Amino acid sequence: MHSVSANGASIPALGFGTFRMPGADVLRMVPHALKLGFRHIDTAQIYGNEAEVGEGLLSSGVARRDVFLTTKVWVDNYRRDAFVASVEESLKKLKTDYVDLLLLHWPNSAVPLAEQIGALNEVKAGGKVRHIGVSNFNTALMAEAMALTDAPLVTNQVEYHPYLDQKPIIDAARKAGLSVTGYYVMADGAVFADSVLKDIAAREGKTVAQIVLRWTVQQSGVIALSKTVSEARAIENFAVFDFALSDADMAAIHGLAHTDGRIVSPSGLAPVWDKIA
Numbered sequence: 001m002h003s004v005s006a007n008g009a010s011i012p013a014l015g016f017g018t019f020r021m022p023g024a025d026v027l028r029m030v031p032h033a034l035k036l037g038f039r040h041i042d043t044a045q046i047y048g049n050e051a052e053v054g055e056g057l058l059s060s061g062v063a064r065r066d067v068f069l070t071t072k073v074w075v076d077n078y079r080r081d082a083f084v085a086s087v088e089e090s091l092k093k094l095k096t097d098y099v100d101l102l103l104l105h106w107p108n109s110a111v112p113l114a115e116q117i118g119a120l121n122e123v124k125a126g127g128k129v130r131h132i133g134v135s136n137f138n139t140a141l142m143a144e145a146m147a148l149t150d151a152p153l154v155t156n157q158v159e160y161h162p163y164l165d166q167k168p169i170i171d172a173a174r175k176a177g178l179s180v181t182g183y184y185v186m187a188d189g190a191v192f193a194d195s196v197l198k199d200i201a202a203r204e205g206k207t208v209a210q211i212v213l214r215w216t217v218q219q220s221g222v223i224a225l226s227k228t229v230s231e232a233r234a235i236e237n238f239a240v241f242d243f244a245l246s247d248a249d250m251a252a253i254h255g256l257a258h259t260d261g262r263i264v265s266p267s268g269l270a271p272v273w274d275k276i277a
Contacts, residue, residue: 002241004223006179007152009101009131012068013217014240015040017183017225023052025229030056032231034067036238042157042181042225044072044105045090054095064096072105072135072157075269079111083119087128102129103157104145106136106269113141117148124151133157135181136264138271139172146176155223157181162191162212162253163261168274174221181223182216188263196256200249207236214240215253 003010016033018026018041026049030041034057043053050071057067071094077086091097102123104116120132134145135157142156156173160166160182173180186209191197197208204211209226216224217240226237245253262273 002217004179004221006154006221007131007177009154009179011101011155011179011181011223012038012040013223014038014213014238015042015068015070015181015223015225016234017042017227018047018049018053019044019183019227021047021049021227021229023049026052027056027059029229029231029234031060033234033238034060034062036234038234038238039066040068040070040223042070042183043094044103045074045077045086046072046105050090050093051095054093058095068100069094069096070101070103071099072103075106075108078104078108078116078119080115080119080122083116084123087123091128098127099129101131101133101154103133103135103155104137106266107141107271108269113144114148117145121150133178136270138274139168141271142169142172142176142178153178155179155181157183157225159184159262159264160216160222161185161187161261161263162194162197162215162256163187163258164263165254165257165261165276167276170219170222179221179223181225183225184263185212185216185224185226187261194256196252200245200252204243204245206243209233209237210240211245211253213237214243214245215250217241218245218250 016038131154133153133155201208201211
């Protein structure tokens with residue numbers, strides 16, 4: 001697997017995500033993914049499965065230092081004292097004394113962004129986290145966060161799939177040295193019925209999921225989170241580094257984006273998203 005370099009961080013380009021994954025599945029799949037070769041595991045406080053992720057890491061037999069572990073602070077914990085306490089609780093659940101990457105999960109205007117970024121920097125300075133970043137930030141919030149932080153931000157984790165053009169975010173991140181981490185890369189399953197993707201998959205002798213993951217990680221500075229509760233599909237999802245898509249196929253997949261492609265935009269959390277030119 002290759003890694004993405006971003007403001008001093010080296011992040012495995014393909015991560016294993018645990019969003020909406022019940023604890024029993026996490027206990028089964030995290031060790032399986034790590035044994036396959038995944039070295040990037042993504043969770044969050046709000047997922048309710050940090051404890052199972054921690055147990056899965058321990059039972060995998062893979063050394064903690066060899067795994068890039070990400071979690072995210074939930075919006076209710078953004079006040080400084082609650083933030084620090086929540087990170088301590090996350091570390092306890094994850095059975096580790098540090099995480100590799102800690103993110104603000106969504107914007108929360110009820111707490112000054114300076115306080116949120118200050119808390120991120122505080123736990124980093126204290127050795128609780130190695131790197132910091134944000135999630136679901138638009139370009140304006142990214143710029144504001146970068147202006148407020150002492151330590152560099154290394155990623156903005158956002159929804160990204162063939163039907164959603166995230167060029168403004170990706171361009172701004174590249175200019176600032178950040179990576180972009182894409183979640184929902186399968187567009188909640190919509191990609192599997194797509195004739196363009198099925199045609200490319202047939203020509204390459206790959207699955208549609210492999211084509212989408214390859215399209216994602218083949219873009220400079222972009223990381224993909226894959227998620228499955230199937231051991232067989234996890235094997236397939238990991239096998240995306242032994243081929244490359246042509247420029248024409250990359251362009252064809254980019255061409256699938258449309259103006260109403262966004263899936264995740266929860267009221268009360270989502271910012272005003274960047275408009276696509």
